[in-house]
Amino acid sequence: xxxxxxxxxxxxxxxxxxxxxxxxxxxxxxxxxxxxxxxxxxxxxxxxxxxxxxxxxxxxxxxxxxxxxxxxxxxxxxxxxxxxxxxxxxxxxxxxxxxxxxxxxxxxxxxxxxxxxxxxxxxxxxxxxxxxxxxxxxxxxxxxxxxxxxxxxxxxxxxxxxxxxxxxxxxxxxxxxxxxxxxxxxxxxxxxxxxxxxxxxxxxxxxxxxxxxxxxxxxxxxxxxxxxxxxxxxxxxxxxxxxxxxxxxxxxxxxxxxxxxxxxxxxxxxxxxxxxxxxxxxxx
Amino acid sequence: xxxxxxxxxxxxxxxxxxxxxxxxxxxxxxxxxxxxxxxxxxxxxxxxxxxxxxxxxxxxxxxxxxxxxxxxxxxxxxxxxxxxxxxxxxxxxxxxxxxxxxxxxxxxxxxxxxxxxxxxxxxxxxxxxxxxxxxxxxxxxxxxxxxxxxxxxxxxxxxxxxxxxxxxxxxxxxxxxxxxxxxxxxxxxxxxxxxxxxxxxxxxxxxxxxxxxxxxxxxxxxxxxxxxxxxxxxxxxxxxxxxxxxxxxxxxxxxxxxxxxxxxxxxxxxxxxxxxxxxxxxxx
Numbered sequence: 001x002x003x004x005x006x007x008x009x010x011x012x013x014x015x016x017x018x019x020x021x022x023x024x025x026x027x028x029x030x031x032x033x034x035x036x037x038x039x040x041x042x043x044x045x046x047x048x049x050x051x052x053x054x055x056x057x058x059x060x061x062x063x064x065x066x067x068x069x070x071x072x073x074x075x076x077x078x079x080x081x082x083x084x085x086x087x088x089x090x091x092x093x094x095x096x097x098x099x100x101x102x103x104x105x106x107x108x109x110x111x112x113x114x115x116x117x118x119x120x121x122x123x124x125x126x127x128x129x130x131x132x133x134x135x136x137x138x139x140x141x142x143x144x145x146x147x148x149x150x151x152x153x154x155x156x157x158x159x160x161x162x163x164x165x166x167x168x169x170x171x172x173x174x175x176x177x178x179x180x181x182x183x184x185x186x187x188x189x190x191x192x193x194x195x196x197x198x199x200x201x202x203x204x205x206x207x208x209x210x211x212x213x214x215x216x217x218x219x220x221x222x223x224x225x226x227x228x229x230x231x232x233x234x235x236x237x238x239x240x241x242x243x244x245x246x247x248x249x250x251x252x253x254x255x256x257x258x259x260x261x262x263x264x265x266x267x268x269x270x271x272x273x274x275x276x277x278x279x280x281x282x283x284x
Numbered sequence: 285x286x287x288x289x290x291x292x293x294x295x296x297x298x299x300x301x302x303x304x305x306x307x308x309x310x311x312x313x314x315x316x317x318x319x320x321x322x323x324x325x326x327x328x329x330x331x332x333x334x335x336x337x338x339x340x341x342x343x344x345x346x347x348x349x350x351x352x353x354x355x356x357x358x359x360x361x362x363x364x365x366x367x368x369x370x371x372x373x374x375x376x377x378x379x380x381x382x383x384x385x386x387x388x389x390x391x392x393x394x395x396x397x398x399x400x401x402x403x404x405x406x407x408x409x410x411x412x413x414x415x416x417x418x419x420x421x422x423x424x425x426x427x428x429x430x431x432x433x434x435x436x437x438x439x440x441x442x443x444x445x446x447x448x449x450x451x452x453x454x455x456x457x458x459x460x461x462x463x464x465x466x467x468x469x470x471x472x473x474x475x476x477x478x479x480x481x482x483x484x485x486x487x488x489x490x491x492x493x494x495x496x497x498x499x500x501x502x503x504x505x506x507x508x509x510x511x512x513x514x515x516x517x518x519x520x521x522x523x524x525x526x527x528x529x530x531x532x533x534x535x536x537x538x539x540x541x542x543x544x545x546x547x548x549x550x551x552x553x554x555x556x557x558x559x560x561x562x563x564x565x566x567x568x
Contacts, residue, residue: 102445113429113486114443141554145397152442159398161386163558202397270425270554274447 004046005106006275007099010268011037011084012091012137012144013168014243015211016218018191019132019184020149025123029149030132031195033207035166035249036141038266041082041092042275043099045107048077055080055096063128064097064121071120072101074108083263087173089245094134097121098272106274114139119151141271143207145198162204163269167262168242168249171224190217204251211240222246231258288330289390290559291383294552295321295368296375296421296428297452298527299495300502302475303416303468304433309407313433314416315479317491319450319533320425322550325366325376326559327383329391332361339364339380347412348381348405355404356385358392367547371457373529378418381405382556390558398423402556403435425555427491429482446488447553451546452526452533455508474501488535495524506530515542 017032053065065078080096098121105112112120122135137144140157148156194210212229215221225241228248232239237254241247248255255262301316337349349362364380382405389396396404406419421428424441432440478494496513499505509525512532516523521538525531532539539546 105445109487111485111487112445113483114426114445116442116486117445142398142557158400158436161389161396161398161401161558163560199397201395202400203393203395266560269557273426273553274445276447276550 002107004044005103006042006044007102007272008040008042008275009095009099009138009272010040010141010270011095012134013037013089013247013249014133015207015240016191016194016214017133017243018149018188018195020188022150025126026119026151027149027154028126028132029122029136029146029151029155030191031146031149032133032191033143033145033160033195033198034137035143036138036268036271037090037166038268039082039084039263040268041080041084041095041099043096043103044079045076045100045103047107048075051075053078055086056082062093062096064093064125064130065100067124067127068097068100068121069104071124072104072108072110074104074110076104076107085170087245088170088247089174089242090168090247091131091134091138093128093130094121094125094138097124098135098138102272102274115152119153122151139272141268143204143267145202147195147199158202160202160204160207163267164204164251165253165264165266166249166251167253167255167264168247169228169255169260169262170245170247172246174245187218187220190214193217205238208238208240208251215241215243220244228260231260234258286391288328289387290326290328291386291556292324292326292559293379293383293422293556294324294425294554295379296418297321297373297531297533298417299491299524300475300478300498301417301527302433302472302479304472306434309410310403310435311433311438312410312416313406313420313430313435313439314475315430315433316417316475317427317429317444317479317482318421319427320422320552320555321374321450322552323366323368323547324552325364325368325379325383327380327387328363329360329384329387331391332359335359337362339370340366346377346380348377348409348414349384351408351411352381352384352405353388355408356388356392356394358388358394360388360391369454371529372454372531373458373526374452374531375415375418375422377412377414378405378409378422381408382419382422386556386558399436403437406435423556425552427488427551429486431479431483442486444486444488444491447551448488448535449537449548449550450533450535451537451539451548452531453512453539453544453546454529454531456530458529471502471504474498477501489522492522492524492535499525499527504528512544515544518542
């Protein structure tokens with residue numbers, strides 16, 4: 001048993017998605033596509049007498065993290081650090097859940113595989129109502145395409161072979177639970193159409209076009225998002241709404257070129273991973 | 285269309301494996317487990333009037349690469365660069381095939397997904413007789429476990445959640461085609477047993493133990509490999525034979541501690557990926 005372990009989990013901005021509910025949480029999920037981001041969440045887990053979870057130094061209660069610790073039956077201290085905005089639809093809760101699973105497995109020698117840990121984190125996020133597809137996308141990295149919903153035992157993944165600079169801006173928070181909790185028929189029809197389009201031509205430009213069409217047809221565009229996306233298009237760029245947040249993301253320098261002051265990162269190629277510990281001689 | 289694209293594909297050292305043949309190349313493959321290595325192959329593809337393939341500056345003919353270019357119906361110049369030893373069972377041919385597929389898809393805008401490109405490279409490697417499981421492992425990265433054989437449409441992957449320093453030494457070449465071409469019944473029985481052991485406890489120590497047992501039971505140990513593995517054990521380390529080469533790999537500083545002068549790298553967390561081009565402003 002090591003005293004402490006750290007994991008990095010990329011952020012994830014979703015371009016389009018479906019809601020696929022099932023009686024079993026690990027079969028529940030979403031199809032869709034998004035971008036794993038080089039900005040993410042670093043999660044540190046250590047042995048502790050009492051459970052405690054902190055995000056950027058402040059004590060927080062994150063339903064998905066609590067459920068991961070319950071499922072693994074461990075009592076640990078969880079510290080998460082991120083430069084990503086919270087509540088903006090860039091996957092902070094999913095990253096905290098998956099990072100907690102990976103790091104706790106290392107500290108407490110739970111002996112679970114990556115698929116099993118992803119299943120635990122995905123199920124926790126679904127049951128907490130805070131996400132449907134982020135965890136499996138964040139485990140994968142790159143530009144993941146979720147062809148079939150659910151955890152790793154049930155889903156099917158592909159990816160777009162691409163790297164790019166990514167810019168995003170966000171304004172205020174939006175509740176994932178509100179958007180995915182009600183009638184999602186129209187949303188899922190729009191998401192299914194977008195996925196078909198992307199499967200026919202798995203490229204970044206098609207991903208952006210399909211995402212813009214989805215946000216219109218699913219009725220999720222706010223006035224602010226619509227304006228920013230239009231500004232980027234008028235400056236010659238390619239932007240779309242990040243699901244589910246008051247968030248717009250653009251390829252390359254799309255938002256900068258349109259006069260915005262975005263957060264800048266890259267597509268993350270690796271997906272979730274344990275981090276080497278500086279103090280571990282085996283990792284020098 | 286860009287003029288040039290580059291991909292990095294990690295090396296892959298196999299600890300144990302099975303041979304699972306099928307009439308269809310994309311269903312043929314192997315189960316087993318190995319380590320994706322931070323040392324790998326960088327493959328550059330550019331438009332060219334004539335096909336040409338070079339490895340570390342020398343013209344070469346690599347069956348799997350030829351078949352990838354045939355399958356994509358492109359004429360390109362392929363340059364591969366690596367510090368890995370060739371013919372040592374660390375996945376150079378698989379890396380060249382997968383890197384060619386990823387980079388050629390970008391240069392010639394073939395419009396294929398990562399699964400499709402992996403399928404092309406896996407099928408090419410199988411048909412060339414140079415490998416059965418490296419390509420899908422190299423696409424995945426980390427410590428991939430191949431639960432079911434074949435390309436991405438048919439296989440099933442998991443992984444061990446671990447990072448580590450990896451050392452390896454190699455002496456001479458061994459032909460993959462010779463070892464996997466004949467009667468592989470005993471080998472596959474030993475590989476199946478090793479996989480069961482690892483699935484029960486998906487950790488690095490179990491991976492190393494299962495790999496050592498496999499190499500004995502499959503009858504693949506040479507005298508030199510046996511001596512090196514024993515030397516590492518006597519120095520308190522953990523080593524096993526890299527399949528299929530005159531290669532021994534060890535976790536941490538196992539080979540250094542036993543007095544060898546190994547090549548040193550890390551578990552590669554990312555798997556195969558396109559590389560940003562310095563000249564591409566979208567990737568600044």
